[in-house]
Amino acid sequence: MIVAGGYYRELCISPKHDDIFGSGGRAAFAIASAGTDVDWYYYCPESEQQNVPVVLPSPRLRHHPQPSNDLVSFTYFHPLSEPEYYPSDPCRHDNFLVEGTNILRFGFMEGEAIVRGDKVVFDPQSPKEPSSFKANGSSAKTLAIVLNAQEARVLGGDQNEYQAVRNIWKSEGASVVLVKSGPQGCRVFLDGEYRSSVPAYRTERVYKIGSGDIFSAAFTYYWAEKEWPPREAADAASRCVAHYCNSRLPSVLLDNETRSLEPIKVNDADSRVYIAGPFFTMAELWLVEQACRALDGLGVSYFSPYHEAGLLRNHANRQTHQKEIERIVDADLNGLRACKAVLAIFDGCDPGTIFEIGWAVRHEIPVVVLSQNPKASDQTMVRGSTNCSICDDFASAIYRVAWAAWSR
Incomplete structure (x- = not known):
């Protein structure tokens, strides 16, 4: 599998954490830890490149760093706050091309990955200005796009989520669109039409930073690698997110604990x-x-x-x-x-x-x-x-x- 996604420093003041992961690093490490060979493409300063395999060690993880000027850092006051990032205006670098069978592509701060694959999952990770998958020349035989509710409305150009997803299906050619909605779980759309929902799962604690990375990693692992149907793959991803939020351990594997998690019941969303x-x-x-x-x-x-x-x-x-x-x-x-x-x-x-x-x-x-x-x-x-x-x-x-x- 190929993962194209960022390598960033993440600091949180309360609760206090200082991690070096980024969306690509967390996803690539989680998938590689499941026993799948992963080629990870990311931007990284030359002075930092030798440290990455030490920070994220895995025999299944092959590194393909692309040169950049700075290691971008995100600082959160708490996991639900808007992050401040440094440098505030990262230098943009040349796009790079990645080709393969199964690919997970994230949005970058420093540039863009042009991907061409059979099964591709795209997570733009930009609520205010989510980018089009096809705009930079990327292509996929079968495309799944993972968005939160705000990204779906912005990318689809409509405040009605269902119409926005239909617009995304037409413009991007995404046969699968997943719309995440926090505690309400995730809605699954196939060929532009709503098909089903998967719940969020209850945990004792919720560490939100990086949870979206785990969702996309787990969905890609089960949908692309294991060839599970989209709804089942999304449910597995939701369970993996719950495990991560409670433990902060990046994993895409299901076990007895994740299988026995209690789903969140939404009896009245207007409460x-x-x-x-x-x-x-x-x-x-x-x-x-x-x-x-x-x-x-x-x-x-x-x-x-x-x-x-x-x-x-x-x-x-x-x-x-x-x-x-x-x-x-x-x-x-x-x-x-x-x-x-x-x-x-x-x-x-x-x-x-x-x-x-x-x-x-x-x-x-x-x-x-x-x-x-x-x-x-x-x-x-x-x-x-x-x-x-x-x-x-x-x-x-x-x-x-x-x-x-x-x-x-």
Whole structure:
């Protein structure tokens, strides 16, 4: 198999990680670790080329570095944040040609791979400006394109996903289009028409960085190498992604653990999440804003007291001030009643947040508590309450609360 994809440094502040993989490196290593010979084509500075086989060692992995000026690095504050990359405007280099039977092609920062193969999987990995597969002269006898929902709408030129995919089928000649939708799993389109969906699978933790690489690697492995039907290959890929998100170990192999994973049930995709947490300092408000952005990015509706009810305004008149308090309380409680799950930002033990947790527990609304700097004594009531779970990782908490809301 051939993999054409990047070799990049990836840094995450919380949780703290410093890895050198990139989309191509992670995918090539995972497939090679399954016992398949892989030829990996990537851009790399000459000074770094001798280090790559040491960083990603595998007897099944053959390296074909293409010269470049810089090793591009991506920095994430957390796994669901937008990365900053350095250099901010990487030097573009000459495209290179790759020919073979089964090929996985990713988008690059430094240039493009022109691929010609029998079975080709293309993952542009560019939500804002996904590139056309055919635009650079690439061709495939049978083409599968892997996209997220935003990429599908942009590449297909239509806000209606089904019409966008039909446009992609016509313009790109892609007989298989997979549209990934985060916690909702993946939709499978064949010859421009929706055929089926595969679920996402529940895990204790969710480390999102690199999960798309594993999905494309596993799908290519099962669809191209093992010749599985697209729907079955996509389901295997979803299971491999769950294993990776929980362990951070790149693998495309199925085992007893991946086969027994629990699928995410989406009973109501319009369910709302209540964001409980203090918002009285810049740091507190920043975290609330990050939660809003992360939920919105997953397609989850939410109620944020800061945005919906606002801050309590002081009034000199005691009666007017009391009415303002009642307005805030009514708005927040009505928001709680309308939500199917609560995300509680617990550090600092804000009294308002504790009240909202108790109210939700009393009304049997599941609560996911984000607590990264806990005192055991502060967590007693939360740990002992039904429908409450505690998480010390932001991204994992966001996914857990989305799953909890959708499953009700």
